Amino acid sequence: MKKKNLSYVYLLLLIFAIGILGFTTVSGVAAAEPNITSDDQSSVMNMKIMGVSVLKNGDPVSTIVYDGEGGWDKTETTTLFGSDASLKVGETIDASITIANGIDNEDEKINVYTRVIIYKYWMEDNEKDFSADPAKIHVALKNISGTVNSDLGWNMAGNDEDAAGTWLLDSQTNEKIILYYDSLLEAGDVSAELMKGLEIDGSIKNDYKTEYLDDGKTIIGYDYLYNGKSIKIEVELDAVQDHSAEKAIKAAWGRNVTVNDGKLSLND
C-alpha cells in the first residue's frame, strides 16, 4: 500500500514537470518569434529577421544580419578610420558614429533596443600596449545623458536639439564606456549621433626619453614613448528584440532596465 502511494506521488510529479516543461518551451518559442501575431500568420512561415549596423558618417562600417536559417551574416565593409590613418598632437579626426536597424532591408527587420560599448586603448607591434595610458585618447561623445569623465578621456561634444534619442551613460573607465540607447530602433531607424571624433592628449609629448651629447647639456632629439604607437577604437553594438525587452535585456546583458511607453531607462 505504501509502495503504491509512492508511485502516485511520482506520477503526479511527472505530470507537473511535463506541464512546466511544456509551458516554458511555449514561452521560449514566443520570445524567439517576437513578431508573430494571430493577424500575421505569414510571419510564422517567413520569420522577420534582425539586422543592425554601425555607421560612420552615415555609411555602414559593420553589419550583422540574421540569415533566417539559424546563422548570422556579418559584413565589415571597412574600418573606422581607413587603413593608413595617422594622428598628430593638435589634430582631430572626425568620425561621426551612429547605429541603424536594418537600413539595407527595412521591411524584414524586427524592432530592437540597443547598447554600444566603445573601447579605446593603445597598440604597439599589433599587440595591446598596457603600459600606455588610455586616458590620453580623447573621444568626443554626443547626445549623452549622464556625466562623462574627461579625466578618463571621455569628452562631451554637445547634444543635438532635434536628436532622435539619448544615449544613457551606464559606466565608464579610461578604456571603455557603456551607453544604452533610450529609444526603440524600428526598422530603418538611425540613432542619434553618439560619437563625433577623437584626438590625443598633448601631454603625450611630455613622456620622452632623452639623449644627450657628450657635453651632457644639449639634447640631440626626443625619443617619445608614444611615437609609433597606435590607437585602437572598437565600437561594439549589441541589439535585443523589443518584445519582452526588460527580460531580454536582463537575460542578454545582465542589466536591469525599465521600458515605459517605448522609452528605456536604467534602473539603479
Added chain:
Amino acid sequence: MKNKLLMLVLIFLLLLVSVPSAWSYFFTYTKATGTITINLLDDSDIDECVVDNVKEVTVTAKPNSDPVFIRVRVFKASDVAVSYQGDGWILNGDYYYYNIPIDGVDGDPFADNTTINFTVTMSSEAEYADDETRHVAVVYEGTPALFTTVQPTSGTYWTQKDGDTVIGYWYANWEKTLTQPAVGGEN
C-alpha cells in the same frame, strides 16, 4: 527498479525546466574597429637670404613636425648697429621668442603657422672705422612645445582655445633645446 527509473526521469525533466531561458531571446551584436598611428616628430629648418646688408631669416617646420617653439639670437660686433623686424617676436633677454608654436601640419590649432620670418638689418660698411668685414650671425633654437591644462606662470606659452573655451596651454622648456643646424650665414 521501476521507481528508480521513474525518479531519474523526473530529475532529468526538472533539471531541464530549470535551465535558464536566456538563449530563447533574440539578440545579436557586431563590432566596428579602427586603428590610428601616432607620429611624433620635432623638426624645423632655416633658410637665409642676404641682400646687401639685410638678412631675411625664414624658419620652417618640416612636414609632419609636431609643434615647436622657436627663438633666435643675433651675434654681432659691438660697433655694428642692427635693427630687427618681424611680427610675433618678443625680445626677452638675449633672445627673440616667437610667441606661437609652429608645426608642419596644415590645419588647427596652428593653422598657417608653419613658417615664420625674422629680418635683421645691419648698418652699412661705410659707417665702420676700418675696412674690415663685419659679421652678423643669427642663431636659432627650437624646443618641442609641451602641453598642459594648467596655465604656466612664466616663460613662453600659447593658449589653445576652441572658441572662447580654453583647451590647454603649450609651453616651452628652454632648458632642453633641440640640436639644429642652428647657425645661420654671415654677412
